[in-house]
Amino acid sequence: xxxxxxxxxxxxxxxxxxxxxxxxxxxxxxxxxxxxxxxxxxxxxxxxxxxxxxxxxxxxxxxxxxxxxxxxxxxxxxxxxxxxxxxxxxxxxxxxxxxxxxxxxxxxxxxxxxxxxxxxxxx
Amino acid sequence: xxxxxxxxxxxxxxxxxxxxxxxxxxxxxxxxxxxxxxxxxxxxxxxxxxxxxxxxxxxxxxxxxxxxxxxxxxxxxxxxxxxxxxxxxxxxxxxxxxxxxxxxxxxxxxxxxxxxxxxxxxxxxxxxxxxxxxxxxxxxxxxxxxxxxxxxxxxxxxxxxx
Numbered sequence: 001x002x003x004x005x006x007x008x009x010x011x012x013x014x015x016x017x018x019x020x021x022x023x024x025x026x027x028x029x030x031x032x033x034x035x036x037x038x039x040x041x042x043x044x045x046x047x048x049x050x051x052x053x054x055x056x057x058x059x060x061x062x063x064x065x066x067x068x069x070x071x072x073x074x075x076x077x078x079x080x081x082x083x084x085x086x087x088x089x090x091x092x093x094x095x096x097x098x099x100x101x102x103x104x105x106x107x108x109x110x111x112x113x114x115x116x117x118x119x120x121x122x123x
Numbered sequence: 124x125x126x127x128x129x130x131x132x133x134x135x136x137x138x139x140x141x142x143x144x145x146x147x148x149x150x151x152x153x154x155x156x157x158x159x160x161x162x163x164x165x166x167x168x169x170x171x172x173x174x175x176x177x178x179x180x181x182x183x184x185x186x187x188x189x190x191x192x193x194x195x196x197x198x199x200x201x202x203x204x205x206x207x208x209x210x211x212x213x214x215x216x217x218x219x220x221x222x223x224x225x226x227x228x229x230x231x232x233x234x235x236x237x238x239x240x241x242x243x244x245x246x247x248x249x250x251x252x253x254x255x256x257x258x259x260x261x262x263x264x265x266x267x268x269x270x271x272x273x274x275x276x277x278x279x280x281x282x283x284x285x
Binding site (some may be wrong): 003006035055057058059060061063064065066068070071072073074075077078079081082085086090093096097098099100103104107108111113 | 147168169174177178181182185186189190192193196248249251252253255257260262264266267268270271273274275276277281
């Protein structure tokens, strides 16, 4: 029963999301045409309806980095709860932890893993 | 009231797990998986394991799902389109295992009852934080180095030679 607030919050969230989506559907202009959602394929009949393409490897790298920083963030949560109990010691401890991981971020930055200008890179 | 909450969450979990298994489109399957992860998190919350619920959301609902999405991008869609139906041989192979584990679980519940928590802690986040950041200080800092190594490895593998 402690978390009834969460449930109410979740309900409100779902309602807002549904309202937004349905308002869009109700109020948006609709003029359907046959070829509107047809994926463009250079004038020839469509070869593959799903129009699947390959993904740039930058997405995979970003996904991996997200995973690792996510685990870092997971450690921060119990730390915030016991911060007062730990005092300066806890601050230094977490400072070191984040510092070591900041090297990872700097390395990624320097190596251009966060660089999204693919076309520039190809040349 | 507690039983109603547990029942609703359990139904949600089972329904989304079944959906994840039986839906044909892999993207829909991922969405069902996400739904089941959130249901598990809600179950943890209803059992009073706040930290576990939070980690379930942070790590599973974000990191693992992102990883699965990355895997989905590599699926050849021709294979998805010519769906061969339920894998009968695999189903037949898994049935005895399922049956035995169900029997074992049933026996355990019937004989011994469910696990009774010993030394129940009131605030598990605080307790875990105290232990993690004092007694297990060194492993905690080592974890950061391991994460750093993983990061550098990922970047090295991902970038082409310059």
